[in-house]
Amino acid sequence: MTPEMLLETCGEVSVPVDIEKLLKQNGIIYSAMDFTPLEKETSEKMVGQILGAVILDKDDVCILYAKNSTTNRKRFTLAHELAHCCLDADNLSAGQPHVEFRIDEASGSGKERVANIFAGKLLIPKNKLEEMYDSLIAPLSDVLAKEFQVSVSVMEARLQYLGLPYYSRESVAPIHEA
Template sequence: MFLKAEDRKTIKDLAAKIRNEYNLTSLPIDIAKILNDKNIKFFTANLDNINGYELSGLIEKKDNGEIRIIVNNQHQDTRNVFTVAHELGHYFLGDLNGKKRVVSLRGGSKNKKERAADFFAAELLMPEDLIRETIEKLFFPTLQEMANKFRVSRAAMKYRLDFLGVPYYG
């Protein structure tokens, strides 16, 4: 099940608003500016076996109101950048409202909130205008080169380019 077009537009507009608010206009997108401004604490931990599950990350609200994002330190940095942006998606989309924690399983089922957080992360880190602008500047745009420029994993970049219908090599 995919997100509806109107949901995608709402999320795309929200991500654009946040990029503009934080002047995130150059590559790679510096999501640390958002974490710092919102006073969201960032941690890494081995999340490979939490009650039998491998977690990519989580966002939680402590009793004192502190918001924390924790990502799996066993994953590549580029994957964790996307995970942090995904968890910020939960934050900005209101998924923490009334909850203490939202957990993202690696390879877990993708309900609507998880797909929305993924879409937010893609829009935040790899906005279409910057994707197309970067592709135009490159003589022979490879998947790896694009992933490096945006500081995301090859898998995230491939999914994004395919979604946008943007051609690339290898």
């Protein structure tokens, strides 16, 4: 399924996109998980490095996200793992979980990049973004990020993908009072 098809399963799209409702609607189970014991088993340096995992067993899909994730992080992990389910279903061999490491997701490798774009399309639908973008006098990436409940970096990647120019809070000179 494409991100557009998945959004359609929820009917009228509202902002922020209700990713949990979308998962439920598609019969996908998800749950928080404490990966710390597993991380510690590998090495102390691994603590905090597992973002999530996805398990595909026959037709049942289960997505896990790190228990201590922020709301934005949790939403992105759910969308990103759902992307892997749609894109790499053949590779997710039965019962063999795909574990998401922080370093992999940021690596920009082919598969991860495609999953990130998919997740961006899901959490930031084009028409909804354009609507909000046009209503702002100055399109600030952090203002848009807040509306869609995504991180600023996820929003900026989406804006770049769509070729929409934007202002970053860091690049805007602060207003000093006299």
